[in-house]
Amino acid sequence: MMTVFSYWYLEKRYLKKRFKNSKVKRSLWWAPGIFMMLYTIYLSFTKNFLPDDISIVNRYLFLLGIFVIPIAIYAICSAFGKAWCIIRKTKKNWGNLIGFFLALYSMYVVIYGSTIGIRKLEINRMELAFKDLPDAFDGYRIAVFADAHVGTFTGSWKNILDRDIDSINAQKADAIMFLGDIQNIKPSELYPVQDILMKLKAKDGVFSVLGNHDYNDYTNEDPAIEAANEREVISREIQFGWNVLRNEHFTIRRGNQSIVFAGEESACLKKSEPKRDIEKTLEGVSDDAFVVLMQHAPLVWRDDILPKSNAQLTLSGHTHGGQISLFGFRPISLTTKEYLGLYKEDDRMLFVTAGIGGVVPLRFGISPEIAVITLRKAK
Numbered sequence: 001m002m003t004v005f006s007y008w009y010l011e012k013r014y015l016k017k018r019f020k021n022s023k024v025k026r027s028l029w030w031a032p033g034i035f036m037m038l039y040t041i042y043l044s045f046t047k048n049f050l051p052d053d054i055s056i057v058n059r060y061l062f063l064l065g066i067f068v069i070p071i072a073i074y075a076i077c078s079a080f081g082k083a084w085c086i087i088r089k090t091k092k093n094w095g096n097l098i099g100f101f102l103a104l105y106s107m108y109v110v111i112y113g114s115t116i117g118i119r120k121l122e123i124n125r126m127e128l129a130f131k132d133l134p135d136a137f138d139g140y141r142i143a144v145f146a147d148a149h150v151g152t153f154t155g156s157w158k159n160i161l162d163r164d165i166d167s168i169n170a171q172k173a174d175a176i177m178f179l180g181d182i183q184n185i186k187p188s189e190l191y192p193v194q195d196i197l198m199k200l201k202a203k204d205g206v207f208s209v210l211g212n213h214d215y216n217d218y219t220n221e222d223p224a225i226e227a228a229n230e231r232e233v234i235s236r237e238i239q240f241g242w243n244v245l246r247n248e249h250f251t252i253r254r255g256n257q258s259i260v261f262a263g264e265e266s267a268c269l270k271k272s273e274p275k276r277d278i279e280k281t282l283e284g285v286s287d288d289a290f291v292v293l294m295q296h297a298p299l300v301w302r303d304d305i306l307p308k309s310n311a312q313l314t315l316s317g318h319t320h321g322g323q324i325s326l327f328g329f330r331p332i333s334l335t336t337k338e339y340l341g342l343y344k345e346d347d348r349m350l351f352v353t354a355g356i357g358g359v360v361p362l363r364f365g366i367s368p369e370i371a372v373i374t375l376r377k378a379k
Contacts, residue, residue, distance in 0.1 A: 003068050006075040007033040013078065032067040039063070049218035050185050050359065054151050058114075058361055065110030070103035077102060113324070113364035119160060120367040121167060121356070126342070128349060129378040130312050133290055136254035138377040142292070143171045143202070145370050146179035146317025147211065147355030150197075151189030157361070162196050164356050164370065171372050175204040175252070178242065179317040180211025180266060180296035184359050185218040187232040198240045204252050206242040209263040210234070211296040211318060213359075217271045245294065247280045259290040259375075262311065267304070268297040268318060276300070278308045298338045301350045313375075314350045321354035325365025340366070 007030055015029060039060050043051070050057055074096075081095015145168060153161040168176060182197075183189045190197070200206045214233050216226030237244050245263020252259050262282055265275035276295070285291065291311040295301070298316035305314055321340035322332030332339050343350040354369040 002072050003033045003037055006068070006072040009075045009079060010071065013082075032063075033071075036063060036068050047220055048185055052186070052188075054184060054359075055154065057359075058152075061360060061362070062110065062114055065114075066107060069110070070106050073106055074099035074103040109324070109326070109364045110362065113362040117363035117365075117367065118361045120363065121164060122354075122367045122369050123167065123171070124353075124369050124371045125374070126351075126371070127374045127376050128313065128342075128351075129376040130290065131347060131378045132288070132312065133375055133377045134254070134257035134259060135377060136257040137252075137259050137290070137375055140259070140375040141171070141173040141175075142373045142375070143168050143173035143176045143370060144179065144315055144351070144353055144373060145176075145356050146296070146353050147181045147320055147357055148178070149181055149184050149213070149357035149359055150193045151184035151186070152357055152359060152361050153193065158193060158196075161193055161357075164368070165196050165199055168370055169199065169201060171370070173202050173372060175261070176200055176202040176206040177261070177292075177294055177315060178206065178208040179294055179315055179353065180209050181213045181317065181355070182208075182211070182237065183213055183233060185213065187229055187236055190233075190236050194236065194240065200240065200242070206240070207250065207261050207263065207294065208237055208242045208244050209294045209296055210244070210246065210266055212266050212268045212270070215266065215269055217269055245281075247275070247277045249281060249285055249291075259292065260285055261292050261294070263294040266296040266318075267300040278304060282309055282311075298350060298352045299336070301338060301343075302345070306345060306348065312348055313373075314348075315373075316350065316352045317355050319352060319354075320358050321352075321366040321369075323358055323360070323363050323366050328365075330366070 011029060043060060077095040077099025078093065081093040084095065085091065085093050150161060216230055219226055234244050243250060247265055249260050249262035252261060264278055264281045267276050282291065287310055293305065293309065293311035293314045295305065295314055295316055297318040301314055305311060319332060319336060319339040322330045324331060338350055338352055340352050340354055351371065351373065353371050354366050356368040356370065
């Protein structure tokens, strides 16, 4: 509807007289809008949430950002400007000028974000101090990454994933933690990049949890096939040499001292039955143990993890930091409280990473990120 309104409004307001006697020019004006409407209808018949060839969606979103969104922005600004002129009885429609620059800026966001922004990588290093950290783990380093969405890294973009994995290994961390969403919708996406993912190595191992995209929430297959896909994702990660924690925990020891790595099932499933269970995840863990908890979605930190566990540090992904920041404003902040960075509640902390990928390959103002967390004993 927005496409039709935008093209119709601009034709009616500015192009009608010029196109009046030329059907060819009118057809050329409407061609991009009609093409995008047909493209939208085509995608609506996709069996699953996404087609198997993700490039079909990527092209659609890019074209949407070039031929639909800028025109819609201009048309809306122009229409409001015209209404303001009528109300104030003035002739100068400032909405046209505002709409023109906003439309150009939106095109810049799409072009830059899908070509340069998505290729960036930031290494976010931080030291987090805890009073109850065992002395033997003062200086313990954890490399954290999330939201790989490897199905998006196809073709030449495969090199980006290879660079990211090499960068993680280069941190020489004691442990590596992956916080979920290794795929977009199907485990077959892992086949072309499994050699890259198998390169991840750390002294105490690689630990992972599942994200919402790693379950069967985004396919419409036979239940048996969906269950098999879920098992295959887990099996593949195990073959990579990763420790997949599904409401489980793992103890890391240094002499007679230890810390606990715990992994809870994802909290943001829509179609699948809820599987997260904080009590089961920490079953047998003493109340005075130092716990690093992996939970893909940060949305349950305040309501579930804080009151039902003693986990001192929770690590999450899922949000991608919103992927877009416009003049310092992040649209995701309107709907989500904990979406990027470090949050504290008394002596307990939540860190949400921006992740390294996404279903939509676009980043503007929120770069892909690898976090390196050094645990410190508070003085």
